[in-house]
Amino acid sequence: MKKYKLAYSKGIATEPVISKVSIETKALINILSGSITERGGELIVSIEGDDQQIRSAISSIRGERVEVQPIKKTLELDQNRCVDCGYCGTVCPTSAIIVHADGSIEILDEGCVGCGLCVTACPRRALSIKEA
């Protein structure tokens, strides 16, 4: 599963771009987070399908005048700083941080959208977003 940031400008924000592209290319587009008003905005999506479907979905989205940028951010945990409280898991909007019973955590790379909420929340500054 690959993740992308879609930037909508004013004018295009009211169009059903995702549905149109999904029907056309049969790629499954999952909206992970985002905010759009009539003035524009951005979405973080994952696109599922074979390579051909993903490529054509991206080019179709671009054809609708929406900018597409692949997300290469990964969340890193510094074990030396972590105290295994597990609190970061509660702020993650995509449930990409799995908290085990003892409080230790596991990061699901494919679920992380790189929003950074957990980075801000961590009292030990044990989490960071790295650009790949």
Added chain:
Amino acid sequence: MTKTYSEINEKIKRGKAAVITADEMTSIVKEKGATVAAEEVDVVTTGTFGCMCSSGVFINLGHTDPPIKIRRAWLNDVEVSNPGAAVDLYIGAPQVSASKGIEYGGGHLIEDLVSNKPIKLRAEGSGTDCYPRESIETTLTLKDLNQAIMVNPRNGYQRYHAATNSSDLLLYTYMGMLLPQFGNVTYAGAGGLNPLSNDPFYQTIGIGTRIFLGGGPGYIIGEGTQHDPANGMGTLMVRGDLKKMSPKYLRGATFPRYGSTLYIGVGIPIPILNAGIARSTGVSDAEIPIDVLDYGVKRRDRPIVKSTNYEELREGTIGIQGKEVKTGCLSSLKIAREIAQELKRWIEEEGLLLTEPVEPLPKKGNFEPMRMGGTDEKI
């Protein structure tokens, strides 16, 4: 059957004492009952590892020549207070750096000190006939200090309420970031492993009890501030030698837009003198009630949105007003368990003896709101 402190200590000296952690005691009491548990077990060890803001360290710097009577001082740019004589200072865990703000506070400074890192001192003096020096700048480490004594006015809360947020705004609190519209629930404490929860009637814990504090030996010196046993929220005032502690159990912390604090490890050994104490140490997560309070209401007395317990909170989600809400602990259960294990090892392998308290903790506390007068009363 009853046992005395000296009988248990004799067993410890002979390496024959049965020492187990509070986790294990919960299962034993459940399976065999308190009477059998009291016969089989001599000591139960407890532990907790969480943020405890009301903590700090008294240090004595030694005298310079010519000497200085410190009026204001900063260590790594964190202002420390001058509670007494010329070169005595107190590092409060929530103090913040003049340059880095809450990203580096007293808690981080204490962690750096105990890690033997060099610390920059900057101080201003009054300049008197007996203490003529007016300023000093130098670098020190923990080894250079005459004393570094941790004295924490309020540690080891018996339990603590959980927090959530009904409002439409993201809140930044000492209970962490609370997402809008009941987006999450945060809680703290070690539940069934918590020291005071294992002795809620203070039958063994009191002034003079020898404890695990920050990885070294420490003592309870009395009840803590805001000690509130009537509501199951007793607290402890503790003391220990920072020079004997470990950075593993003292970790600085920053809560965004709130402040700096310190994670501290505290563990208390509980002698199983009788079946009543065995029953108390058999406490489970499910038996410790916790109210979830709404921090969306910005008042002293926040409304309770749900009554729950540690067992339910540890499930990972909890239902609030028909919504499944993620729960997260701000304390580390994993390190709390390590502390209980380490304390058990101290007793079994290093022969740490138990102390009979000089005086029990008071069963009555005082936690009243501030008295306000005149026009200031309205918020």
